[in-house]
Amino acid sequence: MTTDDAPDEIALAAALGRLVTEGIALACRRIRPGDESYLLPAEARSISARGAERRRASGAARLAARTLLSARLGEAVEIPRGPSGQPLWPDGVVGSLAHDETMAVAAVASVGAIRSLGIDVEPSLPLPDELLDLVVMPNDRTGDLEPSFAARLLFSAKEAVYKAAFPLDGRFLDYGDIAIDLPAGHATTRTGHRFQLRHLTFPRIVTLASF
Ligand SMILES: CC(C)(COP(=O)(O)OP(=O)(O)OC[C@H]1O[C@@H](n2cnc3c(N)ncnc32)[C@H](O)[C@@H]1OP(=O)(O)O)[C@@H](O)C(=O)NCCC(=O)NCCS
Structure with a gap:
């Protein structure tokens, strides 16, 4: 994750370290121009009806989540939106995404350690x-x-x-x-x-x- 031009991202990432609890991993990303390009094909299809700003925020959140999942599942793991807006996680994972106007956050855990997760920023x-x-x-x-x-x-x-x-x-x-x-x-x-x-x-x- 690039942090060179985002001191607010560095500060939030450090603060998220204080929220981490056993079994739950957290990440953040400042929403940058072009972040919609990080949506993988199934994600982009599930989010296509949303405006450019929302797609950018959704791309940033998924990039943050992938940094947490890639060691186990590879960088191509997709997290499309379900019919009620909920993120659809790969088997064995629970998680949650959120974004405000400038920052996206992601939380993930393995099924078993945690039954369900929700995050907001x-x-x-x-x-x-x-x-x-x-x-x-x-x-x-x-x-x-x-x-x-x-x-x-x-x-x-x-x-x-x-x-x-x-x-x-x-x-x-x-x-x-x-x-x-x-x-x-x-x-x-x-x-x-x-x-x-x-x-x-x-x-x-x-x-x-x-x-
Ligand atoms: C889920 C909800 C609260 C999210 O609020 P928001 O202001 O749109 O946006 P946030 O950035 O906080 O969260 C967005 C993320 O929530 C997640 N989300 C959306 N619907 C969800 C649902 N039904 N279950 C779990 N997560 C959901 C998605 O991952 C979404 O990110 P994405 O669009 O990139 O996929 C809102 O979309 C919603 O469905 N509201 C209806 C219920 C409600 O408002 N009740 C009163 C408050 S309890």
């Missing part, structure tokens, strides 16, 4: 006020964090949890269907799943949900 900024009522629910717990920054962490955690939960049962979850306990580091869903949460707050918010 967000700018390290408060959540806009107009989204607070949509995201923050009475049964979420945030400790003594500043409310609008805590809301961004909740937003990120709920997206990560949704991505980890969907592959288990294919069920849609809304923000109100996921209860987050940030101080305790776990989440529960209306559908009966429970996930461990780990997060970074700087240089970006990154949440990892796993079980």
